[in-house]
Amino acid sequence: MKSKKMKDEIKRSFFTYAIVVVTVIFFIYLLLLSIVFRLTVIEPNEANHEHVLADVESGFAAYSNGMEELVNASSTIHTFLETGEQASEAYKILYDFRNHQSLHANFLLLNDDEEVVATSFYSGTEEEARNGVALNALTHKLEGAGVVGTRLTSPLRDVHHRSSYVFSAAIGGEEGLLGYLFYFLDLQSFPDQHYVYVTDLFENVIFSNYSYGLTTLGKLDVNRKGNWITHDGDMFYKTQTTLSKQGIQIITMTPISIYRLLVLYGVLTMMISSIAILLVVWFVAPKIVAKSLQPFDGLVALMASKKKYSHLDHEPNYEEVEIIYEEYRSRVSEVERLLDENQIIMEKKRISELKHLEAKFNPHFLFNVLEMIKYELMADPQSASDMVVKTATLMRYNANFGQTLVPLGEDIRYLNDYFSLQKMRYGKRLHYEMTFIPESILDEASIPKLLIQPLIENAIKHNIHKTHSLSIEVTIKTDGDLLTIEIKDNGMGLAKEKVEEIKAIYLGEKEASEQTGLHTVHQLIQLLYGDDYGLMMHSQVEEGTIMTITLPLQKG
Numbered sequence: 001m002k003s004k005k006m007k008d009e010i011k012r013s014f015f016t017y018a019i020v021v022v023t024v025i026f027f028i029y030l031l032l033l034s035i036v037f038r039l040t041v042i043e044p045n046e047a048n049h050e051h052v053l054a055d056v057e058s059g060f061a062a063y064s065n066g067m068e069e070l071v072n073a074s075s076t077i078h079t080f081l082e083t084g085e086q087a088s089e090a091y092k093i094l095y096d097f098r099n100h101q102s103l104h105a106n107f108l109l110l111n112d113d114e115e116v117v118a119t120s121f122y123s124g125t126e127e128e129a130r131n132g133v134a135l136n137a138l139t140h141k142l143e144g145a146g147v148v149g150t151r152l153t154s155p156l157r158d159v160h161h162r163s164s165y166v167f168s169a170a171i172g173g174e175e176g177l178l179g180y181l182f183y184f185l186d187l188q189s190f191p192d193q194h195y196v197y198v199t200d201l202f203e204n205v206i207f208s209n210y211s212y213g214l215t216t217l218g219k220l221d222v223n224r225k226g227n228w229i230t231h232d233g234d235m236f237y238k239t240q241t242t243l244s245k246q247g248i249q250i251i252t253m254t255p256i257s258i259y260r261l262l263v264l265y266g267v268l269t270m271m272i273s274s275i276a277i278l279l280v281v282w283f284v285a286p287k288i289v290a291k292s293l294q295p296f297d298g299l300v301a302l303m304a305s306k307k308k309y310s311h312l313d314h315e316p317n318y319e320e321v322e323i324i325y326e327e328y329r330s331r332v333s334e335v336e337r338l339l340d341e342n343q344i345i346m347e348k349k350r351i352s353e354l355k356h357l358e359a360k361f362n363p364h365f366l367f368n369v370l371e372m373i374k375y376e377l378m379a380d381p382q383s384a385s386d387m388v389v390k391t392a393t394l395m396r397y398n399a400n401f402g403q404t405l406v407p408l409g410e411d412i413r414y415l416n417d418y419f420s421l422q423k424m425r426y427g428k429r430l431h432y433e434m435t436f437i438p439e440s441i442l443d444e445a446s447i448p449k450l451l452i453q454p455l456i457e458n459a460i461k462h463n464i465h466k467t468h469s470l471s472i473e474v475t476i477k478t479d480g481d482l483l484t485i486e487i488k489d490n491g492m493g494l495a496k497e498k499v500e501e502i503k504a505i506y507l508g509e510k511e512a513s514e515q516t517g518l519h520t521v522h523q524l525i526q527l528l529y530g531d532d533y534g535l536m537m538h539s540q541v542e543e544g545t546i547m548t549i550t551l552p553l554q555k556g
Contacts, residue, residue, distance in 0.1 A: 014285040015278065022274040029266055033259070041237050041254050048194050049239040049252035055188075056198055056207075059103035060149065060246045063167045063183055066097055067147045071171045071181055080118070081111055081171060081178040091118055098183065105183040106163065112177045149246065151204050152184075155218075162187045164218075165206045195236070195253040206248065224251065235260055345527055369421055387424060390417040397449075404528070405554070406449045408476070409442040415474070418453055422460060430460070430470050437477035445483055446554045448524055454517035455487045455547045463491030478553055485549040494539040503537055518547075525551065 070077065070093070080090035094107050098120065109118035147169045156163040163184035171178045190196035190209040198207040203219045213222040213231055222231045229236050236253040243250070369391050377384045397414050412434065419432050436442055456472060463470050467490070475486040494502070504510040506518035522535040529552055539545040 011285045014281050018278055018281040022270075022277055026270050026274070029270060033262065033266065037256070037259055041256055041259070045194060045237055045239055045252055045254040048191055048196070049241070049250065052190060052196055052198075052252065053241050053243075053250050055102055056248065056250055057243055057246065059101060059185075060243075060248065062101050063103070063105070063185075064147045064149065064246075066101070067167055067169050067181060067183065070094075070097060071147075071169045077109075077171065077181075078173055078178060081109075082173060084117075087118070094118060094181075095120065103188065104186045105167075106186070108182040108184065110180040110182075112179055114180070117179070151200050151206050156184055193254070195251075195255070197249075197251040197253075199249045199251070201242070201247050201249065220251070222253075228256075229253070369425070372421075372425055383424075387421065390421055393417050394421070404448055405446045407443070408445040408447050411447060411449060411452065412436075412442060414450075415452060415456065418456065426460075426464060426470075429464065429468070430472075432472045432474070434474040435476070437475070441476065441478055441483070444555045445478075447483070447485075447551060448528060451521060451524070451549065452485060452487065454521055455549075458517055458547075459487060459489040459491065459545065463489055466492045481553050483551045483553045485551070487547045487549075488544065490544040493541045493543050493545055495541055499537060499539050506535060506537075521549070525549065 074093060076086050076089045076093055079086050090109075094109065098105055098107060106120045107118070108116060108121065111117050147167055149165065149167050152164050152166055163186060165185045167183045167185070169181050171181055185206075188198075188207045190207075192209065195210050195212060196208065197205055197213075197220050199205050199220050203221075205214055205218050205220050208214065208220075213220055215221050223229060224238055224240060227238055229238050235256045237256050238254075239252045241250050242248075369387065373384050373387050373391070394414065394417055415434070423430055423432070452474065456474070459472050460470065471490045473486075473488045475484075475488070477484055501510070502518065506522045508519065508523065518535060518537075525534045533550050533552065536548040536550070537545070538548070
């Protein structure tokens with residue numbers, strides 16, 4: 001393999017990281033720009049659109065439904081049209097209805113001869129309104145048609161108002177047509193930062209706050225396919241909703257040409273800056289590296305000229321290099337110490353495993369199993385045969401000292417045999433359940449051999465004679481890079497003081513003849529994996545005990 005020069009590698013690293021940094025900055029710029037665009041364009045556009053939509057939809061519905069009630073249920077208006085009486089009451093009803101609407105309008109009430117009998121227009125305007133509406137075909141279509149909303153072909157204007165949309169309804173009495181009622185909607189005001197258009201389904205504009213995109217005939221002439229549209233070189237973000245029931249469309253467009261320039265100029269600036277940064281790194285990095293590595297080059301030359309560890313006594317000339325020397329001396333000493341300690345650890349592991357095995361498969365358990373086999377031989381030879389096979393399997397598994405780590409599935413099969421023998425011994429007084437999350441860990445994970453059995457034996461030994469029915473639940477699951485084994489029983493539990501005493505024993509803080517199994521388990525785990533792993537205990541009186549083993553997840 002061809003060797004590399006550190007200087008070239010550092011120079012290449014400088015350049016690579018410069019590219020990465022520039023790329024990250026570029027993407028952050030685009031991300032921030034998109035966030036700003038959403039906060040300043042999309043969300044305000046949609047919020048304004050929803051506001052206009054709600055106002056227009058509710059306003060149109062209010063006029064349509066309200067006028068239906070006025071023309072059909074108002075006896076005052078009927079009397080006024082028939083006899084001319086109750087004029088003030090009729091005016092009050094018409095004004096009150098208008099004043100309670102969110103969309104302002106002017107009304108016009110005609111009799112059956114299409115003469116103005118009541119209006120809110122200024123003098124002279126009502127005649128223009130009558131000529132603009134009554135003399136066209138609209139009045140002939142109103143009878144029996146209910147309330148009709150229509151866009152005016154020519155907007156109606158007076159001193160303070162401009163109307164492009166009218167709600168119309170014919171008023172009928174018992175003897176026939178009495179007249180016509182019209183409400184002319186005033187031009188509505190919308191926020192200036194958005195282009196808002198309210199049109200009918202044929203693109204005829206009813207309301208708008210800008211004349212942009214309108215033809216001389218009052219139609220909206222903008223290609224509105226998609227949310228991003230372009231018209232006459234300008235770009236917009238558009239939101240559109242169609243209200244089929246009312247036969248209208250609401251369009252909100254927000255100019256975004258400035259953002260197109262920001263993106264263009266921003267990308268151009270980023271590209272120029274990136275090229276400048278990369279050129280500076282390419283030409284300056286070698287000088288920086290050479291200057292920075294000058295003391296290190298001297299150190300390398302010094303170390304290469306010495307044999308074995310005699311160079312450790314050399315006093316370096318530079319403070320930075322002195323730090324390297326000190327660290328190097330420390331590492332060499334650490335390696336020597338670890339070599340010695342490793343021998344001690346291996347011996348402790350071997351002794352710990354022997355004690356562990358001895359604590360698990362004790363003579364009392366074997367004696368009890370042999371006694372059961374003796375009686376089963378006379379009562380049920382097949383059952384006795386199964387017991388012999390299981391016992392032999394356990395003996396063989398316990399006696400195999402050549403392997404510390406075993407597949408989890410293999411250890412679980414051993415546990416199942418162990419539970420089976422204990423079940424034969426205690427019958428219905430003992431129940432157990434094993435759960436694996438996920439099931440695949442049985443084939444994937446490895447654990448120290450005989451790690452779980454001592455905790456099972458502990459639970460049985462200290463609880464089986466104190467409770468009518470003992471249940472033991474074994475749950476093994478993964479949690480990220482951890483493997484957690486939980487053994488839970490429903491025994492008598494322990495007081496807090498007793499729990500602390502047992503913890504002190506298995507943590508090695510206190511010597512005692514009891515609880516050697518827990519101590520062995522905890523010590524074995526820490527010898528194999530370090531102080532971050534081990535055994536935890538939680539117990540409450542009359543609620544049972546939970547023992548938890550935490551290991552690194554090892555696959556294979």
